[in-house]
Amino acid sequence: MASVPRSFLLLSIIPTILILCADFACCNTGRKTGDGLDTDFSGFSVPLEHSFEVDDVSRFRMRGALQLRGGRETSVSLSQSQLSEEDRNTLKEVAAVDGLYKIRVPRVSLTDRQTERQMDGYLTAFVRACSLVESHLSDVITLHTDVSGYLIGVSIVTIPGACRGTEVEDEVDLEAFNTTLTIIVPTNAPQPETALFIERMDIEHEKRGKPQEQKSFFAKYWMYIVPLVLFLMMSGAQDQSGGGAANGGGR
């Protein structure tokens, strides 16, 4: 970037899509380090660098700045400049030899702002330069964090992702990035759904099991017992001899 004269750059800041992942952040991510969360987070910025060379030796230059905001609602936004004439030509050349377009961000923590500890090293990702050219610089950059808010990985894909060898005629298409930026925090894996299952089993019990169990012997077979008892009583009334047998049967 340093080689490009600043005056030529139209420092038009491209507002990029800001994606909040509030639904992910509901978990107790960093609850441990949450003491400092209530303090105002103005966010901080880290450089996003890119490299594309014909000889495939990485020479990273500034592409833009990532505005990171940690805390309860992790969010990220990107401000980046346009590609210069020289960069556009290089990119096209790299695409022609099927070279790679690489990006990198430094390893930072989104939550641990106080310490401001910059870990050494970068997170790198790549995409084929030809697919970047053919998609007219529309790329999707995803930042991944771990449970405690450290950035662990970055990925870049272009939409569409294929290299079909179509020529990009219009120079304007290669001037500005059309970037979609996402930050992904780990999802919580489900626990066994015991509560719901037991609830469902109970409902089914009530539906089927209970009435059957509650029915007593008499309730079930009264239609047989009553005539039998009646019959025995009748027969017992007729001759007074079979009292014991009638009692036994009527039990």
Next chain:
Amino acid sequence: MKPPAKMSKPTSLFVIFFSLFVMSEAVFEDQVGKFDWRQQYVGKTLFAHFDSHSQSSKKLFLATDKNIFASFNSRTGELFWRHVDKAGPEGTIDILLLHGQDALMVVGGGRLLRSWDTNMGGLNWEAVLDTGSFQAACFVAMQDTVKHVAVLKKAAISLHYLTNGHQKWVENLPDSDTVQYQAVYSGGEEEVYVLGVVPNSHLTIIAYSLEDGEIIKQRSVEAPWLSSVESSCVVVGHGVLMCVDTATLALYALPIQSLDLEVSPGFQPVLVSSQPHPARSPISEFFLQLGPDHHVLLQLNADGYTIAPLRDFQPAFLVSFSTTGEKTVAAVMTPKNETVKKKKNVACAINLFSADSGRRLLDTTVIFPLDLNGGKPFKLYVHAFLKKDDSVGYRVLVQTQDHALTFIQQPGRVVWTREEALADVVTMEMVDLPLTGTQAELEGEFGKKADGLFPMVLKRLSSQVILLQAWLAHLWKLFYEARKPHGQVKNEVTIETLSRDEFNLQKMMVMVTASGKLFGIDSKSGSILWKHYLENVQPNAVFKLIVQRTTAHFPHPPQCTLLIKDKDTGLASLHVFNPIFGRKSHIAPPALPRPILQSLLLPVIDQDYAKVLLLVDDQYKVTAFPSTKNVLQQLQEMASSIFFYLIRSDQGNLSGFRLRKDLSTERIWEVVLPTEVQKIVAVNGKRPNEHVHSQGRVMGDRSVLYKYLNPNLLAVVTESTDAHPERAFVGVFLVDGVTGRIIHEAVQRKARGPVHFVHSENWVVYEYWNTKSRRNEFSVLELFEGTELYNSTVFSSLDRPHLPQVLQQTYIFPSPITTMEATLTEKGITSRHLLVGLPSGAILSLPKMFLDPRRPEVVTEHSREENLIPYAPEMPIRTEWFINYNQTVARVKGIYTAPSGLESTCLVVAYGLDIYQTRVYPSKQFDVLKDDYDYVLISSVLFALFFATMISKRLAQVKLLNRAWR
């Protein structure tokens, strides 16, 4: 065939739902042992004793480094019984002493004292010892009967009754912080002697009274040359302590005497003595080992002061004493003769010598061949007995460096051999057997390039002649064997007769053991067909077995490569061999001067059909093997599409590389998991030989849910560094190995390892310990592309912009597990099962159907249409799912699955302490007719139908004709 094992009635309400999907998979009673076999091992022998209680006893007792106490039949080498204790230091056997029918054992570094009944193998008693590290133990006799056992700890000595293990007395040792007490001795008197040493200063001898543990005598002897009693002193004769000074080679029998013997440079001399009975003094003869193959038999004279050499043995590998009745003999193993050594055919001879005179006993020579592919002899155990004519006979157990035990009887007959290295199998592969000679001949004919019409005709004719010859030989064999009684015809499997069967169910199991010994085992019978011992393998070596060329490329022999890597230095070496015959290949492997980080097998083949192995060293330079010009050219062409990944779990770093044309590499992606939060415990890709038949799943509404089948996907499992049960977690990352893109990132809260997982097709199954509920749980992740495929023809990691849908469900599993693997079949049509090794030794075949994240909580019309089992939080374990019925595999460590030629059948090998091989049929044998298939009925029905058609046709014709006439 007997009726199938009846299913147990489901009692739990949880199980009622599953009973709708009853699958009977148990083994029929008459199938037991038909398709499966088990071999039981014990490990490397530490202590071995012959049962000398009775003359005709066949028992042999072993204690091993795998914490096993076992008894063998010395005639057959079969296991009578085996006690498997806890693995690890808790179950270590410190010492095994045998007296009469009692076997005394100190376990767990002096934690427990156990007495076993040697007859039945039952536990007589067990006593908990006081804390303190174990030093030594010995039997203590009083008036010619052995009643006690003395156990010496670092700071105390205790005496226990032999009958019940109760402690008679325990005494603290004086000055135990300065004196290292190392030996305990009793010679049948009323005293127990404890020997301690202050290194390079003096020797302490304390005599304890047997009755009450009082110190009777205490003596200190100046011994500035002595550093350890254990390694350089023995008791000889009537209570004379014999020590060897390693520096000057003087023998100290308390009065110092220097002997005129020459010790090999750099060798620590060793003394060997023998105490035949604990109630009597040791014999006054002893061996002094002066070099690796130099021993001297010495005698302490009756005056107790002078030592006389009896006989010099050089060369002699091993020596051992044995006593029968009143006679004590010395067995000496010598190489047969010097010149044979060069001819690579080493034989060994064992001779008996009378201990008191040093004379060789007549007719006691045993000559046995030493296996070239085994290790050197390591230890000799001799069992001498008196024959009827009062001469001494003997049997020998030879332990070699490769942990094998060989039992030899007079005159030179190897009765049995046990390959105990197989108790610690590290990795294995199954290789197809070669075609028979005739089949191969035909294959070869078509395989070769055509070179003219006439030679081709000749070749054809010659192969026809060979076929005819083979057929005639077969006929002759049939005719010849028909005359023999049926029982004598044996179908012995030898390396020569090995050939592929019709359905490729018989394969060669190539097993790599931790000791560095390789085995080739026939999967059908379990017999060892070849073995090869790799010497100089470090004990901490890591092995990786790679099949570079299968049997399919006749006439090129199959080729396996074993990568042996030192865990500490990372330096690696390659062993290239033929997996069918075990022979080392003549192909020279490349020299690897730098530590190897990663090895990968490319689908690229050279002109000899061997797959190319790439080895990445610590400077990220790539070495190819084989590295012919053809291969290098292919690599250059393909370089830009060869990606690989490296994982450094100590730094939490995953990085991806791309190959350059000059075989250097460039780093293209990097993912870092901070080690302060979590550490990578395991990374698993998919198996390269896995086939997926169906690209999607048909749902209830007839739409298709396509699977996300990324062959480059890696499952990375992490565990949190915070071990607190509330904050511990297990992380599961799915990372694309080419682009480094994190496809999915899930965290299982309140969970802890050990995590076992299987990654296959479009799913990952993992098992962990739930710290909150204190139970084991299974979780399944499935990845789907959705109802539309992005690119249905080819999968490329570089061109899949959309992330897959991830479904996940978790279940309770009622048992801990030790290992897990998925079944594998030829074409992937058969449904999958998970094979789960349980600590009980059972192997559970769990249908994948139960681990399906689409199992609905509420049953709907669609889910019923799809045959989804309703969700239940508990995973059942049904006993008929145990594929190894009662053949438990002790300490199962790994399960290997291989496809067979039959789509329905998957070959399974479970290994740990034991090896168990079987076949499983996850979707039952849909492509095989049953054993009891009624051929007669079917064919008679067919014939009847055929004739009925013929007759009715004829009748119809006649009728038609008649009608036409009318």
